Amino acid sequence: MDGEKKFALKMVIDGKERLISYEELALSNNLAQESLVRLLIDKKIIKPGELLDKMEEVRKERYRALPTDKE
DSSP states (O other): OOTOOOOOOEEEEEEEEEEEEHEEEEEHHHHHHHHHHHHHHHSSSHHHHHHHHHHHHHHHTOOOOOOOOOO
16 A cells, blocks of 8 residues: 555546646646746736745744643
8 A cells, every 4th residue: 555646636627537646736736836926026016025024924823833841
């Protein structure tokens, strides 16, 4: 079972089934995200510095340090 490839989702297009791996899904999401960020910057909707600041804000919110037993 260790060598068995796991799939994230199954798509059916024109009646043909296509299994999408977690790696393919992650790469596709990364491509879409990078394209969206570039478009927003190219159109001057956001500035690169604003994006970095917001990413840091979100990182701090999402990845807060968990309390330890000593606290």
